Amino acid sequence: MFQNKDTYTFLLDGKTIPFTEEQTIIQAAMAAGEYIPHLCFNPEFKPHGSCKICTVSANGRQTASCTQQPQAGMVVESNTPQINGERLALLQMLFVEGNHFCPSCEKSGDCQLQATAYEMNMMSSHFDHFFPDRPVDASHPEYLLDFNRCILCSLCVRASSDVDGKDVFSLAGRGIKTRLIVNAESGRLADTNFSGDDKAAHVCPVGVIIKKRVGFAVPIGQRSFDEHPISFTPHPALKDN
Amino acid sequence: MSFVLETAANPENLRRVAIDPLSRVEGHGKVTILLDDQNKVHQVRLHIVEFRGFEKFIQGRPYWEVPVMVQRLCGICPVSHHLAASKALDEIVGAKQLTPTADKMRRLMHYGQILQSHALHFFHLSSPDLLFGFDSDIAKRNIVGIAEQHPEIARQGVLLRKFGQEVIRHTAGKRIHGTGAVPGGVNKSLSITERDELLKDIDDMMTWSLGAVHLVKLMHQQNPALYDHFGAFKANFMSMVGFDGGMDLYHGHLRARDGAGNILFDGVHYQNYSQIIEEEVKNWTYMKFPYLKSMGAEKGWYRVGPLSRMQNCDFISTPLAELERRDFIEYSGVMPMHAPLGYHWARMIEMLHAVEVIKNLLHDSDILGNDLIITGERGFEGVGVIEAPRGTLIHHYRVDENDLVTMCNLIVSTTHNNQAMNEAVRRVAQQYLHGHEITEGLLNHIEVAVRAFDPCLSCATHALGKMPLEIEVLNAASDQLSRLSRSSEGILSTPSSVV
Ligand code: SF4
Numbered sequence: 001m002f003q004n005k006d007t008y009t010f011l012l013d014g015k016t017i018p019f020t021e022e023q024t025i026i027q028a029a030m031a032a033g034e035y036i037p038h039l040c041f042n043p044e045f046k047p048h049g050s051c052k053i054c055t056v057s058a059n060g061r062q063t064a065s066c067t068q069q070p071q072a073g074m075v076v077e078s079n080t081p082q083i084n085g086e087r088l089a090l091l092q093m094l095f096v097e098g099n100h101f102c103p104s105c106e107k108s109g110d111c112q113l114q115a116t117a118y119e120m121n122m123m124s125s126h127f128d129h130f131f132p133d134r135p136v137d138a139s140h141p142e143y144l145l146d147f148n149r150c151i152l153c154s155l156c157v158r159a160s161s162d163v164d165g166k167d168v169f170s171l172a173g174r175g176i177k178t179r180l181i182v183n184a185e186s187g188r189l190a191d192t193n194f195s196g197d198d199k200a201a202h203v204c205p206v207g208v209i210i211k212k213r214v215g216f217a218v219p220i221g222q223r224s225f226d227e228h229p230i231s232f233t234p235h236p237a238l239k240d241n
Numbered sequence: 242m243s244f245v246l247e248t249a250a251n252p253e254n255l256r257r258v259a260i261d262p263l264s265r266v267e268g269h270g271k272v273t274i275l276l277d278d279q280n281k282v283h284q285v286r287l288h289i290v291e292f293r294g295f296e297k298f299i300q301g302r303p304y305w306e307v308p309v310m311v312q313r314l315c316g317i318c319p320v321s322h323h324l325a326a327s328k329a330l331d332e333i334v335g336a337k338q339l340t341p342t343a344d345k346m347r348r349l350m351h352y353g354q355i356l357q358s359h360a361l362h363f364f365h366l367s368s369p370d371l372l373f374g375f376d377s378d379i380a381k382r383n384i385v386g387i388a389e390q391h392p393e394i395a396r397q398g399v400l401l402r403k404f405g406q407e408v409i410r411h412t413a414g415k416r417i418h419g420t421g422a423v424p425g426g427v428n429k430s431l432s433i434t435e436r437d438e439l440l441k442d443i444d445d446m447m448t449w450s451l452g453a454v455h456l457v458k459l460m461h462q463q464n465p466a467l468y469d470h471f472g473a474f475k476a477n478f479m480s481m482v483g484f485d486g487g488m489d490l491y492h493g494h495l496r497a498r499d500g501a502g503n504i505l506f507d508g509v510h511y512q513n514y515s516q517i518i519e520e521e522v523k524n525w526t527y528m529k530f531p532y533l534k535s536m537g538a539e540k541g542w543y544r545v546g547p548l549s550r551m552q553n554c555d556f557i558s559t560p561l562a563e564l565e566r567r568d569f570i571e572y573s574g575v576m577p578m579h580a581p582l583g584y585h586w587a588r589m590i591e592m593l594h595a596v597e598v599i600k601n602l603l604h605d606s607d608i609l610g611n612d613l614i615i616t617g618e619r620g621f622e623g624v625g626v627i628e629a630p631r632g633t634l635i636h637h638y639r640v641d642e643n644d645l646v647t648m649c650n651l652i653v654s655t656t657h658n659n660q661a662m663n664e665a666v667r668r669v670a671q672q673y674l675h676g677h678e679i680t681e682g683l684l685n686h687i688e689v690a691v692r693a694f695d696p697c698l699s700c701a702t703h704a705l706g707k708m709p710l711e712i713e714v715l716n717a718a719s720d721q722l723s724r725l726s727r728s729s730e731g732i733l734s735t736p737s738s739v740v
Pocket residue numbers: 149150151152153154155156157169180203204205206208209
């Protein structure tokens with residue numbers, strides 16, 4: 001039983017991090033102001049453990065820090081050349097699996113995938129691009145789905161079911177064929193009960209779920225990651241706190 | 242239909258000379274020349290492979306992405322594409338009249354672009370030819386040579402361009418590929434700090450751009466035989482002019498004059514461009530040949546850009562540029578100026594005008610305002626036209642009810658000038674190459690003519706003396722008989738002789 005949140009600590013890259021029994025490694029690190037790269041983790045939602053970008057070495061064993069609970073005295077390594085190299089490879093795979101054309105993407109400067117790639121010093125995609133054919137779904141009058149950019153993090157799925165109680169989104173298929181679908185016979189967002197007020201409309205870390213007709217309204221210089229890299233920027237979900 | 246020297250009557254037994262590549266950004270360009278045994282010119286063609294994929298690529302994308310995406314068409318004038326697309330999409334969002342802040346911020350961005358592009362074009366790309374001579378030592382015929390022999394001119398050129406880029410940065414967020422204009426307006430205005438930072442240097446820019454106008458004017462006055470006649474040919478002029486007939490590079494209506502300066506049409510709303518312009522396709526090039534429908538392909542081709550704008554407008558609204566325009570018109574005499582090198586003179590007057598406009602805008606409190614975007618009744622089709630540094634630029638889009646682009650058509654200035662540039666290289670080939678052994682200096686004459694129109698970035702590479710050229714001498718069966726090559730160091734050699 002924990003008496004006091006400072007009672008138990010672990011070491012993250014040599015720094016002492018206090019934790020409580022409810023926290024996972026990444027949650028404790030974030031609470032202490034330490035950055036562990038991540039994409040599918042969002043402090044507002046239950047961890048999913050799918051993107052593996054937050055992988056760390058805990059007592060010498062690699063694990064997803066968003067699902068792994070720390071132990072007192074645990075030695076956790078995150079910011080090492082080897083682990084960052086593995087993260088870089090995962091990011092490069094995400095970039096080639098979809099169609100991520102940052103120069104004309106309205107999420108550029110606000111995109112966690114792009115910002116994390118910068119953080120990991122990604123200079124090229126390295127692998128051959130898949131160039132999948134993924135038409136956008138523009139059927140909804142207020143929101144657009146650009147599937148080209150989906151990284152299958154399932155945050156919209158979790159937000160829709162856990163917060164909105166709607167199940168608008170789901171991941172279908174397996175392995176490389178996994179894709180985002182919406183809950184309508186027609187497969188069109190307009191035929192679901194999705195609303196712009198839903199939590200799911202505002203959680204996508206990349207530029208898939210886009211409010212129509214407002215792209216590029218925020219000038220360069222005022223976007224989330226213009227001023228500071230993602231490692232120095234509070235998570236969007238924590239910004240108002 | 243075919244023009245003089247476009248197609249040789251008897252191509253058998255003629256030698257083929259190719260200058261390849263001329264251009265790398267807006268497609269890939271080359272010049273091919275057919276010569277007979279006495280080096281007499283029988284056929285000259287400028288081929289530019291236009292990048293048409295964009296029009297397909299943009300289909301199915303949301304319309305608000307377009308102004309940012311189209312900038313990738315060009316590394317020198319992305320702002321022109323950005324603004325032409327934004328103007329077309331203003332029609333889609335029903336923004337019939339932008340807010341004063343939005344209108345002036347876009348104008349500021351555009352004139353910054355005119356300034357930086359014209360400075361780059363004149364000082365970096367063309368001044369080495371003009372100051373040292375077309376067939377001067379290639380090792381010195383570049384901006385580095387200018388910096389050594391004319392350090393003050395080189396310095397002013399660099400700083401003028403930098404200033405234009407800073408105007409773009411403050412209006413679009415970045416010096417290149419920014420995001421300032423959005424359908425219906427802009428996403429930022431100027432802060433007082435940004436405005437003051439630009440105002441600090443504006444008077445130097447004014448002095449230097451006036452000096453540049455005088456430099457080109459002097460070149461014409463001192464050597465009219467070259468400057469007024471090199472590659473000269475008579476053609477129609479087309480451009481956008483302001484609604485009051487004055488020079489306006491951002492907005493207005495279309496006007497054209499014939500080669501004698503008589504008005505062909507005036508006051509044509511650019512939304513109706515397709516009613517006056519037709520494009521001809523030829524079997525030897527991918528690039529189309531636009532012409533004025535009413536005159537037909539043979540007589541209706543025209544040129545666009547600074548030379549057209551200078552002689553198409555009734556006046557320039559800013560005093561220094563207006564004085565220089567009058568000098569230009571007076572120098573030309575009764576007939577309009579048709580010489581390709583006259584483009585440089587007109588270009589420098591426009592650069593001076595751009596600096597004057599920028600200064601006026603910086604002193605206008607509207608550029609500090611907060612009312613940035615306006616929308617109105619939704620439209621489904623829009624045309625945007627802007628006078629880009631190189632000439633009239635037309636963007637045309639259709640958008641469906643779900644906000645996705647269904648059709649895109651672009652007519653860029655290089656396409657408008659296609660026939661005119663072909664005409665220029667034919668004249669130069671006739672004037673200078675006809676009957677002579679080919680040398681690097683003679684080949685450069687061809688490029689000087691193309692460069693007067695400012696086709697693209699690759700010419701920058703050449704002006705720096707780095708553009709590789711290859712000339713093939715072929716017999717009629719297209720067998721290569723010999724090859725003349727100019728390396729990236731500018732050295733001429735005959736690396737191989739085959740057959
Ligand atoms: S749409 Fe966005 S939030 Fe949903 S799975 Fe794809 S990337 Fe994640």
